[in-house]
Amino acid sequence: MSPHLRKKVVVVGHGMVGHRFVTAAIERGLTETHDIVVFGEEPRPAYDRVALTSFFEVGAEALSFLPSGAYEDPRVTLRTGTSVVEIDTAAQTVMLADGEEMAYDELVLATGAAPFVPPVPGAELGNVFVYRTIEDLEAIREAAKTARAGAVIGGGLLGLEAANALHQLGVETHVVELAPRLMAVQVDDAGGNTLKRHIEKLGLTVHTGVMTESISPDAVVSVVDEDESGILDGKVSALKFKDVEEPLAVDMVVFSAGIRPRDALARSAGLDLAERGGVLVDEQCRSSDPHVWAVGECAAPGGKMYGLVAPGYDMAEVVADALLGGAGTFTGADMSTKLKLLGVDVASFGDAHGTTDECLELTYSDAVAGVYKKLVISEDGTRLLGGVLVGDASAYGLLRPMVASGMALPENPEELILPQSTGGGGGIQLPPEAQICSCNNVTRGEIEAAVDNGCESAADVTRTTKAGSTCGSCKVQVKKIVEDYFTAQGKTVDTSLCEHFAMTRAELFDVVLIHGYKTFDQIIEAHGTGRGCDICKPAVASILASQLNGHVLAKENRKLQDTNDAYLANLQKNGSYSVVPRIPGGEITPEGLIVIGEVAKEFGLYTKITGGQRIDMFGARMEDLPAIWKRLVDAGFESGHAYGKSLRTVKSCVGSTWCRYGVQDSVGLAIMLETRYRGLRSPHKLKGGVSGCARECAEARGKDFGVIATEKGWNLYVGGNGGAIPAHAQLLAGDLSTEDLVRYLDRFLMYYVRTADRLQRTSTWIESLDGGLDRVREVVIDDVLGLGTELEAAMATHVDGYFDEWKATIEDPEKLKRFVSFVNAPEIPDPNISFGSTRGQIVPDVADGPALVGPVSLGATIPVGAPNLEESR
Amino acid sequence: MTQTQTQTYISVCRLDDIDPETGIAALVRGEAVAVFRTLDDRVFALSNFDPYGHASVLARGIVGTRGEVPFVASPLLKQPFALETGLCLDDPSVSVPTYEVDVVDGEVRIGGRRE
Numbered sequence: 001m002s003p004h005l006r007k008k009v010v011v012v013g014h015g016m017v018g019h020r021f022v023t024a025a026i027e028r029g030l031t032e033t034h035d036i037v038v039f040g041e042e043p044r045p046a047y048d049r050v051a052l053t054s055f056f057e058v059g060a061e062a063l064s065f066l067p068s069g070a071y072e073d074p075r076v077t078l079r080t081g082t083s084v085v086e087i088d089t090a091a092q093t094v095m096l097a098d099g100e101e102m103a104y105d106e107l108v109l110a111t112g113a114a115p116f117v118p119p120v121p122g123a124e125l126g127n128v129f130v131y132r133t134i135e136d137l138e139a140i141r142e143a144a145k146t147a148r149a150g151a152v153i154g155g156g157l158l159g160l161e162a163a164n165a166l167h168q169l170g171v172e173t174h175v176v177e178l179a180p181r182l183m184a185v186q187v188d189d190a191g192g193n194t195l196k197r198h199i200e201k202l203g204l205t206v207h208t209g210v211m212t213e214s215i216s217p218d219a220v221v222s223v224v225d226e227d228e229s230g231i232l233d234g235k236v237s238a239l240k241f242k243d244v245e246e247p248l249a250v251d252m253v254v255f256s257a258g259i260r261p262r263d264a265l266a267r268s269a270g271l272d273l274a275e276r277g278g279v280l281v282d283e284q285c286r287s288s289d290p291h292v293w294a295v296g297e298c299a300a301p302g303g304k305m306y307g308l309v310a311p312g313y314d315m316a317e318v319v320a321d322a323l324l325g326g327a328g329t330f331t332g333a334d335m336s337t338k339l340k341l342l343g344v345d346v347a348s349f350g351d352a353h354g355t356t357d358e359c360l361e362l363t364y365s366d367a368v369a370g371v372y373k374k375l376v377i378s379e380d381g382t383r384l385l386g387g388v389l390v391g392d393a394s395a396y397g398l399l400r401p402m403v404a405s406g407m408a409l410p411e412n413p414e415e416l417i418l419p420q421s422t423g424g425g426g427g428i429q430l431p432p433e434a435q436i437c438s439c440n441n442v443t444r445g446e447i448e449a450a451v452d453n454g455c456e457s458a459a460d461v462t463r464t465t466k467a468g469s470t471c472g473s474c475k476v477q478v479k480k481i482v483e484d485y486f487t488a489q490g491k492t493v494d495t496s497l498c499e500h501f502a503m504t505r506a507e508l509f510d511v512v513l514i515h516g517y518k519t520f521d522q523i524i525e526a527h528g529t530g531r532g533c534d535i536c537k538p539a540v541a542s543i544l545a546s547q548l549n550g551h552v553l554a555k556e557n558r559k560l561q562d563t564n565d566a567y568l569a570n571l572q573k574n575g576s577y578s579v580v581p582r583i584p585g586g587e588i589t590p591e592g593l594i595v596i597g598e599v600a601k602e603f604g605l606y607t608k609i610t611g612g613q614r615i616d617m618f619g620a621r622m623e624d625l626p627a628i629w630k631r632l633v634d635a636g637f638e639s640g641h642a643y644g645k646s647l648r649t650v651k652s653c654v655g656s657t658w659c660r661y662g663v664q665d666s667v668g669l670a671i672m673l674e675t676r677y678r679g680l681r682s683p684h685k686l687k688g689g690v691s692g693c694a695r696e697c698a699e700a701r702g703k704d705f706g707v708i709a710t711e712k713g714w715n716l717y718v719g720g721n722g723g724a725i726p727a728h729a730q731l732l733a734g735d736l737s738t739e740d741l742v743r744y745l746d747r748f749l750m751y752y753v754r755t756a757d758r759l760q761r762t763s764t765w766i767e768s769l770d771g772g773l774d775r776v777r778e779v780v781i782d783d784v785l786g787l788g789t790e791l792e793a794a795m796a797t798h799v800d801g802y803f804d805e806w807k808a809t810i811e812d813p814e815k816l817k818r819f820v821s822f823v824n825a826p827e828i829p830d831p832n833i834s835f836g837s838t839r840g841q842i843v844p845d846v847a848d849g850p851a852l853v854g855p856v857s858l859g860a861t862i863p864v865g866a867p868n869l870e871e872s873r
Numbered sequence: 874m875t876q877t878q879t880q881t882y883i884s885v886c887r888l889d890d891i892d893p894e895t896g897i898a899a900l901v902r903g904e905a906v907a908v909f910r911t912l913d914d915r916v917f918a919l920s921n922f923d924p925y926g927h928a929s930v931l932a933r934g935i936v937g938t939r940g941e942v943p944f945v946a947s948p949l950l951k952q953p954f955a956l957e958t959g960l961c962l963d964d965p966s967v968s969v970p971t972y973e974v975d976v977v978d979g980e981v982r983i984g985g986r987r988e
Contacts, residue, residue, distance in 0.1 A: 500937075534935040566933060574928050822900040823898065824900060832905065832928060850904065
């Protein structure tokens with residue numbers, strides 16, 4: 001098709017649903033025939049609004065669906081920060097705020113919804129917010145810096161999210177709800193009360209059944225003058241409730257009293273609207289104009305508006321399909337919800353309020369544990385119609401599909417909600433057509449098919465099918481289905497370390513700890529078979545080093561050490577080594593720099609600055625390593641463990657000592673942490689970073705542990721990673737004192753050392769834990785396993801037992817014996833190692849086969865010592 | 874195995890110089906030879922040159938067993954070579970040369986290269 005025959009789809013709105021429409025259109029092939037232009041009003045591309053509250057922890061980039069700001073498909077143009085102000089359906093054009101006009105063949109409205117702010121006097125005051133966009137959250141964060149108390153008006157789903165945000169920001173938080181209970185739409189009275197108790201236990205105050213009459217300005221404003229736009233000056237000082245004498249003193253207010261479809265464009269274009277707002281559309285999401293479509297919260301299919309993302313996604317798919325001539329329809333949606341609000345699981349599914357005629361209710365309530373569960377069952381007791389779960393929603397993954405698929409209830413349905421039946425739901429087998437992921441419409445059958453097609457894990461299935469990738473509430477269920485399916489096929493997920501040990505690294509770690517083993521021979525004789533290999537030996541070496549702090553080249557252990565640990569240096573491609581002395585925090589004196597320069601010069605080494613703020617010297621011959629280290633140790637350097645699966649560096653920015661922006665001494669903390677954890681052998685390498693302010697120049701969130709200074713202390717992030725699969729570290733705890741920071745880091749690192757798999761970095765380890773980061777937080781911060789003291793003690797043992805293993809090596813003739821080129825010709829350097837030169841430094845010469853130096857007699861003609869650059873040129 | 878060259882055996886070290894389940898490199902007639910000792914005090918001699926990584930490093934690899942077969946994993950990219958035959962256990966089309974070797978009066982002696 002020639003370009004001028006291509007048609008144009010204009011999309012108004014780039015939120016979650018607008019974005020979904022574009023991806024659906026690309027996937028379904030609409031861009032083969034259509035150009036797509038998307039206008040987004042917000043300054044940034046679509047982001048995950050469902051996870052909005054985590055913005056404070058993860059930042060805007062982590063929430064973004066399109067971090068690059070553009071779609072890969074060149075036929076899609078995204079223009080953010082651009083508002084459409086008018087639609088001319090007759091001319092088929094839209095007009096932008098700056099007057100630009102653009103013609104369309106098809107127009108898709110995805111303008112979403114706006115927070116509803118009730119007409120309460122004082123709603124225009126300063127420090128009154130809504131909770132919808134990243135900009136809203138930024139403003140709330142700013143206000144929270146000085147606010148003592150805040151109120152969230154609205155105790156629904158979003159209101160509790162907003163309350164959570166205020167609470168996290170350290171503001172004394174009040175939740176104000178007009179209805180007699182929280183989450184009135186989703187849960188019943190008993191569920192709402194259970195939820196209320198949970199929330200009050202966290203230190204929030206809940207006011208139900210109260211109506212906000214007015215918001216009072218602060219006293220400083222002596223004259224409340226209304227300017228021309230009718231905006232009151234001054235900030236919030238109190239809320240006045242109807243029929244309550246005492247006003248509630250607050251410094252900020254967040255309105256979260258529901259949303260309203262943004263249908264103003266459609267209204268002024270003369271399109272039909274639903275009675276209660278929203279663009280009225282048919283089952284294909286087509287409006288009263290045949291070339292205008294509406295999806296998501298701005299649309300009202302059949303007159304009903306849906307304020308959840310899953311139905312919006314369905315509508316987006318339906319319109320993409322319709323534009324390709326398909327016949328897909330949107331006929332209503334499952335309004336089931338599961339979320340974690342303020343740490344409390346809440347779920348509501350199907351007919352949660354028991355509105356079906358003659359239905360029966362089955363409830364389980366444990367006021368002490370704060371658990372409330374209700375099932376709504378059909379009159380004849382054969383089918384599950386809906387339910388409410390508060391405090392423990394682990395059964396949601398099973399129950400919601402049971403409602404959707406209409407399958408028969410088991411004989412004792414109460415077992416579905418009794419405490420021991422959490423998660424799995426006993427032996428209940430959902431039918432293949434049962435929808436497991438409602439966000440992405442993935443059935444059990446599709447999950448199993450993904451396994452048949454080669455998925456090896458639940459994470460693979462999520463990547464392939466998208467099941468569990470949106471709200472995540474079905475993840476447990478997806479994992480269980482995958483595992484059950486493996487079992488049914490007789491396929492076990494083999495977690496053995498290798499052929500010699502039928503256990504995981506974590507199990508092996510415990511075995512070694514419990515029995516107090518000190519050597520590999522003891523361990524393999526008691527718990528393994530054969531004589532080990534290049535997988536289990538280094539794993540055991542690492543476990544022994546973590547637990548005993550011995551020298552890795554001690555006689556009984558050195559045969560276990562992996563390539564680099566075996567010679568305490570990094571083996572390079574030509575058989576030479578690189579040497580990295582420790583430079584804690586990247587801070588080094590001029591004298592130190594000179595020593596490194598002199599050593600490199602003397603031994604003819606190539607030098608390069610590493611990514612971890614230190615200096616790497618390449619091209620060292622194995623037999624020269626002790627002499628090189630003698631020089632370095634004498635000058636006060638010690639091993640940098642660049643060769644070990646152990647702490648590498650703690651990178652730092654220059655911090656408050658020099659920097660105009662710094663708020664804390666990042667260099668000092670980095671040196672302290674690097675010195676504390678140096679030499680700690682771990683399942684994989686460990687990297688840290690410390691930034692002196694939120695500008696994050698140390699890139700700490702790309703590290704296994706990252707610390708970022710705040711005005712009040714330190715924020716601790718964990719699980720970051722660079723490399724092939726980059727990951728941003730996630731907030732574990734905020735505003736910590738240095739003492740608490742060290743305590744939590746001790747626990748975190750030891751917990752990782754003990755339980756991670758071999759060669760598993762912290763990011764994948766956290767992902768692999770049941771509960772993920774929440775689990776880490778429970779163990780490290782809340783100490784639910786009661787392991788805190790033990791983990792701290794283990795770290796204290798490490799810190800106290802640390803010694804420089806290179807210093808210990810050069811002082812021990814027994815250990816030095818191995819650093820020879822040839823056992824019978826120690827004076828002859830390996831002739832297979834030779835160097836060329838590039839940019840004034842040595843580089844390895846590539847060998848094709850073994851360099852034969854014979855048949856000369858030993859030691860006669862081979863030059864000894866550092867390669868001579870002049871000659872090798 | 875037959876010796877193709879009538880080479881005399883050359884002493885390279887004492888058996889005690891090699892820790893059990895490790896290797897050392899020796900220079901034999903100008904060739905780098907990796908000599909390994911297993912737990913049961915058997916010794917094996919292979920070319921030290923890793924045919925995958927093109928470097929003289931095999932003596933520095935980890936020694937272990939695969940089933941009953943003792944092997945060394947190259948320290949570069951971990952390809953396993955059987956100590957007895959020099960065959961790569963993951964790709965039998967690749968092998969490293971092996972050498973005659975024995976222990977006499979506690980002395981490890983390397984003979985000629987096997988063909």
